[in-house]
Amino acid sequence: MATQARTLGASHYPTRIIIYGLLILWAFICLFPIYWTFSTSFKNAVNVTQGHLIPWMDFVPDWKGWRSVGLSPDTIGQTSTAREEFLKRFENSVIASLSASALAVIIGSSAAYGLSRFSYRFGPMRNKDISFFFLAQLILPPVVLAMPFLVLYKELALLDTRIGLILLYTLMVLPIVIWIMRDQFDTIPLELEQAALVDGCSVWSAFLRIVLPIALPGMVAAFILSVILCWNEYFFAALLTSTNAKTLPVMVASQTGSQGINWWSMAALSAAAITPLIVIGIFLERYIVKGLTAGSVK
Amino acid sequence: MASVDLVDVRKAYGEHEVIHGVSIGISDGQFVALVGPSGCGKSTLLRMIAGLEPITSGEVRIDSKVVNDLEPKDRDIAMVFQNYALYPHKNVADNMGFALQMRRVPKRQIAERVKRAAEILDLVPYLNRYPRQLSGGQRQRVAMGRAIVRDPKVFLFDEPLSNLDAKLRVQMRAEIKELHQRLKTTTVYVTHDQVEAMTMADKIVVLHDGVVEQIGSPLELYDRPANLFVAGFIGSPAMNMIQGIIRPGATPTFEAEDGTRLPLSSAPSNSDGRKAIYGFRPEHLTIGGPVRTEITVIEPTGSETQVVARLAGQKIVGVFRERISARPGEVLTVGPNLSSVHLFDAASGQRLQ
Numbered sequence: 001m002a003t004q005a006r007t008l009g010a011s012h013y014p015t016r017i018i019i020y021g022l023l024i025l026w027a028f029i030c031l032f033p034i035y036w037t038f039s040t041s042f043k044n045a046v047n048v049t050q051g052h053l054i055p056w057m058d059f060v061p062d063w064k065g066w067r068s069v070g071l072s073p074d075t076i077g078q079t080s081t082a083r084e085e086f087l088k089r090f091e092n093s094v095i096a097s098l099s100a101s102a103l104a105v106i107i108g109s110s111a112a113y114g115l116s117r118f119s120y121r122f123g124p125m126r127n128k129d130i131s132f133f134f135l136a137q138l139i140l141p142p143v144v145l146a147m148p149f150l151v152l153y154k155e156l157a158l159l160d161t162r163i164g165l166i167l168l169y170t171l172m173v174l175p176i177v178i179w180i181m182r183d184q185f186d187t188i189p190l191e192l193e194q195a196a197l198v199d200g201c202s203v204w205s206a207f208l209r210i211v212l213p214i215a216l217p218g219m220v221a222a223f224i225l226s227v228i229l230c231w232n233e234y235f236f237a238a239l240l241t242s243t244n245a246k247t248l249p250v251m252v253a254s255q256t257g258s259q260g261i262n263w264w265s266m267a268a269l270s271a272a273a274i275t276p277l278i279v280i281g282i283f284l285e286r287y288i289v290k291g292l293t294a295g296s297v298k
Numbered sequence: 299m300a301s302v303d304l305v306d307v308r309k310a311y312g313e314h315e316v317i318h319g320v321s322i323g324i325s326d327g328q329f330v331a332l333v334g335p336s337g338c339g340k341s342t343l344l345r346m347i348a349g350l351e352p353i354t355s356g357e358v359r360i361d362s363k364v365v366n367d368l369e370p371k372d373r374d375i376a377m378v379f380q381n382y383a384l385y386p387h388k389n390v391a392d393n394m395g396f397a398l399q400m401r402r403v404p405k406r407q408i409a410e411r412v413k414r415a416a417e418i419l420d421l422v423p424y425l426n427r428y429p430r431q432l433s434g435g436q437r438q439r440v441a442m443g444r445a446i447v448r449d450p451k452v453f454l455f456d457e458p459l460s461n462l463d464a465k466l467r468v469q470m471r472a473e474i475k476e477l478h479q480r481l482k483t484t485t486v487y488v489t490h491d492q493v494e495a496m497t498m499a500d501k502i503v504v505l506h507d508g509v510v511e512q513i514g515s516p517l518e519l520y521d522r523p524a525n526l527f528v529a530g531f532i533g534s535p536a537m538n539m540i541q542g543i544i545r546p547g548a549t550p551t552f553e554a555e556d557g558t559r560l561p562l563s564s565a566p567s568n569s570d571g572r573k574a575i576y577g578f579r580p581e582h583l584t585i586g587g588p589v590r591t592e593i594t595v596i597e598p599t600g601s602e603t604q605v606v607a608r609l610a611g612q613k614i615v616g617v618f619r620e621r622i623s624a625r626p627g628e629v630l631t632v633g634p635n636l637s638s639v640h641l642f643d644a645a646s647g648q649r650l651q
Binding site for chain 2: 189191192195196198205210
């Protein structure tokens with residue numbers, strides 16, 4: 001295998017150049033928006049409108065954007081209402097995404113384990129149909145749900161509360177968690193649990209001591225994906241929250257002043273909002289891949 | 299150690315019955331093989347003993363105690379699975395000690411017992427490895443180690459060697475047998491390989507379509523198969539079977555369909571003109587006899603020569619200790635060893651003689 005790869009590489013040098021060229025191009029396409037966001041947060045109005053791109057050559061970097069949200073070096077020590085606002089939104093986002101994801105992983109894993117191990121009959125529906133029923137929830141466009149949720153949340157006094165947001169986000173990511181976890185549990189051989197039963201476990205202790213540790217990479221992956229989805233959610237956050245429970249994406253979108261869009265402050269906010277995701281992407285990516293590529297049991 | 303008794307055990311999935319009233323008695327310390335083709339219900343039966351499969355009707359007794367409604371963990375059995383079912387997130391020592399840990403055995407004692415089992419199975423250098431770092435044979439040993447550290451009443455093996463290559467299988471076969479002789483724990487061993495069953499077991503249960511065809515010691519099954527199924531299943535190469543009619547008389551003979559006469563030592567009573575199957579094992583042929591066969595293939599293996607030939611229009615196999623110089627197409631006269639000829643009723647398949 002290794003020698004084959006080496007000879008292939010040597011004899012197909014031009015192929016390699018093309019492949020790497022394409023990969024570099026693709027990386028550029030993917031990374032450019034992030035670069036643009038970060039660089040724009042250091043631009044002033046003229047630089048934004050004239051499309052200057054390269055710092056110190058096209059334009060002189062400036063803390064304007066970061067100053068407007070109270071996060072520049074000279075404002076960080078002072079009190080700033082903008083920063084307080086940002087931190088509050090950031091906290092809302094963190095709490096809503098982490099809680100919803102944790103809840104979804106707990107509920108979703110239980111449901112997935114059931115679907116993977118037991119046979120259910122729910123009217124005419126069997127396990128396969130129930131799984132699809134869960135996933136089918138994603139087909140419904142959120143707009144359709146907007147009015148019902150607004151009315152429902154008003155009645156339940158859940159409007160503009162974190163709890164309301166957490167419940168909604170849990171509901172939103174649950175199908176994906178169930179789907180991922182069911183695949184995970186399906187890859188764990190039944191014999192492992194049976195061996196545990198023979199070894200002295202009850203059904204529950206077999207689940208907790210044998211199945212759960214093996215499915216852990218998948219659960220971590222499902223959790224991270226859920227966090228990302230919740231973190232980026234805009235539509236329901238904009239619809240159902242206002243002063244108290246508003247999240248970061250809503251705040252980013254609201255950076256439009258009377259003279260137009262404040263690109264610099266929006267870029268600074270966006271940069272602050274996407275940084276956690278970039279960190280997750282860089283450090284936890286391999287866990288996501290490991291968790292999602294089944295066959296961890298061998 | 300304990301006896302295991304199955305009394306009229308049945309298993310049905312809905313309307314569909316797959317085990318039709320099986321009764322087997324296994325005495326303390328016995329090594330019993332459940333053998334049969336795939337789908338005969340042998341694994342289901344084993345899993346019913348283990349408690350992993352509910353029993354539809356009948357009784358399973360371990361040590362004279364009915365265990366039908368006991369959880370697997372309360373039956374004091376240890377099972378070795380076909381795919382080993384080693385816990386991938388635990389190392390070898392933890393895999394082997396898990397059952398003891400679940401029974402709250404003190405840690406020092408667990409370590410001691412794991413070490414002793416590892417010594418028996420040559421696993422000491424691997425105690426800190428994970429299952430994925432082991433070869434197939436080593437995994438197999440760990441699975442057995444997991445069973446023996448417990449010192450259970452009964453060992454259950456579910457085709458434990460079928461994932462190993464041929465050479466390793468023969469080696470592990472001997473090791474399991476040796477282990478049994480050493481520990482003397484009652485063992486139920488499921489296999490589809492009749493050679494495994496023959497070489498390892500004290501007692502073989504031949505299953506076919508959820509019914510017990512015959513129970514007996516390996517040689518009993520070999521020498522006196524109760525019916526055509528057992529005759530064909532036990533022994534390799536398989537028994538030669540020729541259809542025809544019994545002709546009793548002063549010199550009883552068996553007349554094959556094309557009129558070829560085969561010798562019989564005696565005919566069963568009331569068997570004149572009865573349709574029957576004449577069976578003889580390949581090694582029970584001697585060269586130079588009253589029966590003419592036409593050689594199709596000769597396969598010398600050095601120690602013996604296997605000859606495929608045609609007799610009465612049917613293919614038969616003979617195994618001879620002597621070397622044969624004849625060529626395909628030539629005629630070889632042979633004679634079945636009269637005391638080793640089996641007669642089965644053509645309709646019921648049951649043994650006549």
